[in-house]
Amino acid sequence: MTPPSAPRPRANSEADWDRWPVDAYLDQNYRDIHPGDAAVIRHHSRVYREIAPGGLRASAECGAGPNLYPLMLSAAASRRVDAVEPGASNRAYLRRQLTEGADASWLPFYGLCRGLNPALPPTLDEALRRVRVVPGSLESLAPQTYDLASMHFVAESVTEDPAEFAALCRAFVRSVRPGGRLVAAFMENMPSYRLDAERVWPATRVDTAVIRAVFAPLTDRLRIDRVPKDRSLPEYGDTGMVLLSAVRPPAR
Numbered sequence: 001m002t003p004p005s006a007p008r009p010r011a012n013s014e015a016d017w018d019r020w021p022v023d024a025y026l027d028q029n030y031r032d033i034h035p036g037d038a039a040v041i042r043h044h045s046r047v048y049r050e051i052a053p054g055g056l057r058a059s060a061e062c063g064a065g066p067n068l069y070p071l072m073l074s075a076a077a078s079r080r081v082d083a084v085e086p087g088a089s090n091r092a093y094l095r096r097q098l099t100e101g102a103d104a105s106w107l108p109f110y111g112l113c114r115g116l117n118p119a120l121p122p123t124l125d126e127a128l129r130r131v132r133v134v135p136g137s138l139e140s141l142a143p144q145t146y147d148l149a150s151m152h153f154v155a156e157s158v159t160e161d162p163a164e165f166a167a168l169c170r171a172f173v174r175s176v177r178p179g180g181r182l183v184a185a186f187m188e189n190m191p192s193y194r195l196d197a198e199r200v201w202p203a204t205r206v207d208t209a210v211i212r213a214v215f216a217p218l219t220d221r222l223r224i225d226r227v228p229k230d231r232s233l234p235e236y237g238d239t240g241m242v243l244l245s246a247v248r249p250p251a252r
């Protein structure tokens with residue numbers, strides 16, 4: 001008898017990103033600062049402090065979702081920050097934050113970001129004035145558009161297919177000009193996102209070795225760090241986070 005074949009991995013296009021459950025995701029992850037996110041902010045602030053205030057014409061946060069802290073981090077270095085997001089529910093939340101003022105729960109995040117990078121504007125609202133919401137996906141980004149691209153919990157959290165994960169990472173690298181900077185955070189060994197009873201969102205298990213194998217051939221000054229598992233988050237089945245900073249090499 002032929003053994004049953006393994007189920008085909010779910011592709012990025014098979015999930016309904018317009019219906020990402022924004023409130024459940026914010027409730028589980030971003031109403032308070034969890035230690036894992038504080039570690040991401042400390043790590044990325046080291047990179048952003050190396051860049052002169054306003055020194056970058058434009059940066060992109062790829063797959064922004066409803067998370068404002070990556071946009072805050074970019075605001076000192078970048079004169080324009082594109083929050084690139086394919087999902088309608090996430091874009092609607094971001095637009096409300098930009099036009100009606102950010103939820104009070106984001107203020108402690110801004111306090112942490114500004115404490116680590118005093119070049120940030122005095123208020124969160126001022127920082128967010130540099131941000132515009134851009135409908136789109138990693139694959140839709142024109143090559144060599146940005147001076148810096150950031151990505152938080154996206155390439156590994158939107159597909160079950162390791163080959164598609166690698167392709168999304170390549171699109172991320174391609175989106176910056178030669179010499180452009182990259183900062184990213186990945187959930188480590190995340191089996192899937194379960195945010196409500198309705199749906200299971202696709203994910204691919206990655207670790208430092210996988211991230212190195214994908215990014216080393218594409219980047220210079222690659223630095224990969226680990227953050228231990230954050231026990232204050234819901235039990236997603238992950239083993240921590242992987243953090244990355246790198247530079248796209250000149251003309252490769």
Ligand SMILES: C[S@@+](CC[C@H](N)C(=O)[O-])C[C@H]1O[C@@H](n2cnc3c(N)ncnc32)[C@H](O)[C@@H]1O
Pocket residue numbers: 012017020062063064065066067084085086087090136137138139151152153154157158193
């Ligand atoms: C796990 S959430 C992460 C959200 C946010 N970056 C954060 O830090 O919390 C994954 C995000 O990726 C977006 N996404 C899905 N497919 C994408 C693609 N092909 N390119 C870019 N973003 C994508 C989803 O809509 C969602 O906002």
